[in-house]
Amino acid sequence: MYRERVLLLLLLVLASHVLWAQQHNFRSWTLEQGLPQSQVTAIEQTEDGFLWLATRDGLSRFDGVNFQTYTKQDGLKSHNIAALYEDSHQRLWIGTRDAGVLLYNGKSFQHLGAAQGLVPEQISSITEDPKGRLWLASDQGIYYLSQDRFLQYTSLPKLTFTALAHLPDGSLWAGTKNNGLYQVRGDKVTHFTTANSALPHNTITALHAGEGGNLWIGTAAGLAGKSPDGKLRKVPLPNNLQGPHITSFISDRHHNLWIGLQRKGLLKYNGKEFTHFTRQNGLRTPRIASLHTDKEGNLWIGTNGYGLQQYKAPWFVHYFNLGDIQEPRVTAISSSTANTLWLGTDEGDLATLKNGELHLQPTPPWPKGTTLYYIGTGQGNEKWVCSSDGAWLLKGGASLHYSTGQGMPSSEVFHCTTDSSGTTWFATANGVAYFKNGTIGQLPGPEVEDEKANCVYRDSRNRLWAGTQAGIYRIKNGRLVTPPTLEAASVKEVGSITEDSKGNLYFACFNQGVLVLTGDSARLFTLADGLPSESVKTLFADRYENLWVATSRNVLKVRLPPLRQRQQLLYRSYASQNGFRGMEVCDHAITQTADGSVWFGTAKGLTQYNPSLDRPNKKPPELLLSNVMLYSKPTDWESLGYHTDSATGLPENLRLPHTQNHLSFDFHAICYSGPEQVRYKYRLAGLEKQWSPETEQSFTTYSNLSPGTYTFELLAQNNDGYWTAEPLTYTFSIVPPIWRREWFVGVLLLIVAGAVLGVVRLRERSLVKMNSLLEMRVHHRTRLLERKNREKEMLLQEIHHRVKNNLQIVISMLNLQARYVDDDASLDVMRAIRSRVRSMSILHERLYRHSDLEEIDLEEYFLEICDSLYASYGVSAERVALEMELPRIKVNIDSAITLGLIVNELVSNTLKYAFPNDEKGLLRIELKQHDEVQYTLTVSDNGRGLPDDFNQIQHQSFGLKLVSSLSKKLGGHIKFYNQDGTKSILYFVLAP
Known part of the structure; x- marks a missing residue:
């Protein structure tokens, strides 16, 4: 153990400082892709989106995929092109080295030379002033276009001019080949040389009008600038670039100045510092001839001898070499609070990156060829290295090794985390293990102890999670348990876990998608939800509310606010086409340093993502x-x-x-x-x-x-x-x-219409004849029917007349009989019968007198009945006044006879009993219609009223029995009321 500590101390002391190069995203096109010649001397993008390239073997138009080359066969006067410029009228001007200038109007090329006043043949620069006037720099002075003719600008000498620039203040700046720089402002001409100004060299190679009235001046020996106050100053370049030959300038939309150098690559100046790009950074050659930025923000680089290059996606920087190690597979990556980045490879290499300097450890403690899976932080300054040869604890100047011999379930240790108590948890090929108080222990699994664990994670609530081949588990009370919230998820092969700033957890489920745990709810995002690939390997939530999703094909940057608020996947996808050249991201190999950069360990090395430079391309194609x-x-x-x-x-x-x-x-x-x-x-x-x-x-x-x-x-x-x-x-x-065709259809329609019209005319004539014949027949038949109708009416009138006469005979017979009747009761009977017969006689008399033999006017009919009864009973209208209120309706004969008999009986009773002793009074007859068929007939008086024994009289009186019987014939009934006299109301129905 002592020997290992000494070795690690020596390793840290002798760690070598390795020079490494940042690789940027450059893409190249050469003759193999269709470029006509390898020297690209000028680049211009026209309004229609095409990129035009000037070469020494013709003019080429590029659409991003294909080149279309124009030569003399297409109208060019020369193949040796030096300058390109699109004016405010969308016309492309082409300056050549030996044939003057050409104009391309979108369809053809027009040569402009001596016939248009342009004597020189070598054109090196073309510009347009704020007033829209075109200017040319040539080997015989400055020319400008006036009304389709070129005129020489006599305010400047007839020298070889190389560059032109117009500033917003109206001044013209012209650079020469050997005589320095000229400024023309109004009538004043100022000449700047190395003798009277800060110009580095009298050979002016490029001019560029910058922002705010600044002017950038490129010379054969360095850079100069003019500030808005009009003073020239020399701009110091990086120490390794003393006196470079500048060929071109361009400004991008992010306010960076790009400087092309003849033999020393490319410079980017952001206003504070320079960034130098050379072959080591991805340029194919340091020989830069021209620069241009397109509408999408990409930088185009014309080289001298190596074709065309494009610089895009500046937010990705790649480190493909670790010293002598070519394209290492960076399998482990970790950042510390000291802004130090730790790197490990699948061959056991260990390095640190701090302040842009890479330190490669020459002799790490593990055997060569050991795959480093993860570098984690322990207590204090401890570092845990998870590898294919167990776990290694780097502590101070020593290293401790824990593998199967020390109790680790497997020598394959993939991941680790340290909880708040200082216990370190490991994900191994045979389950979850822990390190506590110097001892390794294994955690029992929920099913089998040797289940492969891919990752362990401690969240912001100090909960421990384990992602395994079988799913997701919580580490609680020394056991692996399945959270109830995730039981229904049924996910497998969970390889990565991360947490956002709101405490939501995200699980990488390989071949299933991304599982999001928000509080007590879980949702799996798959292809159906917009995820482009379900082969999710690694997840990482950065400090800028992005979720990085590394799949087998690409890397996704998912915006977290829409995902949390609307369950919506909004992302940008990064692959080799848009700058992410590291190929596949390794497991757990994503981290973020203090400066905000996100780092990826990939199959081809290390890739850095700078979020401040990432801007989406909003320019539609x-x-x-x-x-x-x-x-x-x-x-x-x-x-x-x-x-x-x-x-x-x-x-x-x-x-x-x-x-x-x-x-x-x-x-x-x-x-x-x-x-x-x-x-x-x-x-x-x-x-x-x-x-x-x-x-x-x-x-x-x-x-x-x-x-x-x-x-x-x-x-x-x-x-x-x-x-x-x-x-x-x-x-x-x-x-x-x-x-x-319309005309053919029209002619055909005319023919058909003519034929139809002819047939119609013939048919009309036939119909007219038939109509005349029919009219004659109808007229004849009508006269016959009218005659028969008149005969019928006469017959009916005769019938009614005879019925009326017969009834009159009956009345006369009743009158004769009444003369021989002495009994008053019998006489009243005779008189009642006579009045009833008279009411029927009146009806037939009306039918006989009027032409309408079918319907009777009730008002006139009732009035004649009343007149007859008044005369019969000797009652005058002055004593008993008569009022009638009947609507203008007509009824058929049967209904009229029935109603007439009812009225006859009711009026007779009124005249007989209502007004005794010659009393005066009022008799009122009223007919009301309630709907189409229902009516009420009211006969009322203001006489003495009904007697007390009316009910008995009603049952014995023939007249009242007759009224009741007639009411039923009309489908109705009659009621009698004793209200200030007598009121008889008949409710009946008249069929339509």
Whole structure:
């Protein structure tokens, strides 16, 4: 044991300081990928999203995947291009070294030279002033464009100028090849050289207008700057870069200045310090010729002899070498409060990283080849190293080893944690063990003791958890128990546990997903919830409310607030395409240092994530429709007679015959940050309403299209999930066959309409003749019916007349008989019979006199009955007044006779008994209609009223019995009331 302590002390004292290089995310394109030449002298991104590259063998247009090269065959005057610039009118200006300047308007190239006033042929710089005027730097002075002609700027001498810049104050700055720097402001010209200013060299290689009126000046021997006060100052560069030759400048959207060096790589200046990039950092060459930043924020680097490079995803920095160890597999990683990072590999290498310096331990205490699984913190400054050869306790200058010989259940110790009492718990291949008071003990398992444990974890409430092959357990009272909350989860192979700032726990369940325990509720997030992969290996909750999820394919940064509040998975995915080049993250190999950086131990080394530099790409892709084909074959549209757009090559106003209805579309979205991650959605309006599922395929085909007008609509998503706001559209038509053309259908309709009209006319003539004949027949039949109807009416009138005469004979006979009757009672009977017969006679007389033989006007009928009764009983209207209130209704003969007899009896009783001794009074007859069939007839007077023995009289009186019988005939009944006289109310029904 003493020997091991001495060895560890020597290890720490002799730990070597290893120089290591940070690897950044650079991607390269050379001739093998389609670049026409390896020297990229200028880069410019135009408004349509294309990246234009100037080389010494032509001009190339790049869309992130493919290069399209333009040469003399396409209209270029020279292949040797030095400068590119897009003006405010979206025109691309191309400066050459031996043929002046060319203008590309999106369709063709136009050469501008001596005919337009431009004498020099070597153009080195092109700019535009705040007023929109174009300026050229040439080997014969400065020129500017005025009304389609170039004029020489006479305020400056006729020298070889190399660079131009315009500042917001209106000043023009021009750098020369050997004569320093000129400033023109109004009419004042100032000349700066090494003799009268802080210029490092009189050869000005690049100028850049910075923010706030600053000017950056690149020379053949260093960097200078002009502050807003107009003074030049020399800018000191890193010590290892004294007097470098500067070739180019560019500013990114994060306010960093990038400086390209002729032979010494690339510099980034953030306003405080410089960062130097060389081959060791991922550059293919230190020979930088040009720089440019695209709309997505990526840096493009044109090199001298090594093609094109792109710098993206600056938030990831990689360490692929530990001294002489190439691409080590970093299997263990841990951070301490002293901001020291501990690293362990699968070959037993141990190192520490502090303040950017890596210290590799030359002779660690464990055997070479031991896999280090985890580095944990014990009490004080103790470090536990879990390995394939047991657990090692590094304490001070000594090391203690605990394996199966010391009571450890297995020599494979994967993970450990120390609780509040100082007890250290271990996850081993044969269960959970603990170290307390220098002794190793094993924890009994819930089923079998040798169950593999992958991790142990102590949460913020001092609860101990164990993730095993069989699931999740709590360590309570020296045993493993299954929490009731997690019994229904049924998860297996739990490899990692972490906790967020709110006390929620997260469990990595390999091939099942992520289990979230919030209070007493648990939920498993799977593919169905939006998790891109269920092969979850390691979890880590950082201090910025992110949950890092390492899967077998990538690393996810999941936002925790939406996950907690809405159970929603919102994440960014990191893989090799967007900067995470470490491949697979090792188990438990994620940690965070005090500066906020998140570190990953991977299969290719160590990767650092800087959250302050991570910004999503919110620029949607630029969409292009690259080809339209018939029957999935390349189509020469011009040979088919269609006019094509010179810029895109697509047919304009495409109208296809119905036999050519099989179309294919090739499309592309420009996304320089992650072209491999672009996704598309499309639909054919006029055929489809729903968008297609998301796809990475950049083509589609529609076959057997029916005649009609269609619009192909396309959307694209960039590498960070942002979709284009408006779809790209392309409209075309399938022309119907001749028998479905509008004009043909119109002519056919005219013919059919003419034929139909002719048939209709003939039919009309026939119908007119038939109608005339029918009218004659109807008129004849109508006259016959009218004659018969008149005969019928005359017959009916004659019948009523004869009935009336017969009744009059009966009345006369009754009158004769009454003369020989001396008994008053018999005389009253005779008089009653006579009045009843007279009421029927009156009805037949009315039918005889009127033309309407079917219905009787009741008011007139009742009035004649009353007049007859008044005359019969010798009662005048002055003594007994008569009031009638009847609606204007008519009834049939049977109902009229019945009602007439009832009225006759009731009025007779009133005239006979109501007003004795010639008393005066009032007789009232009222008829009310309650609905379509129900009526009430009221006969009332204000006479002496009903006698006391009325009920007996009612049963003996023939007249009252007759009234009751007649009431039933009408479907009703009659009631008598003694109220200030007599009131008789008949309730009856008249059928419609």
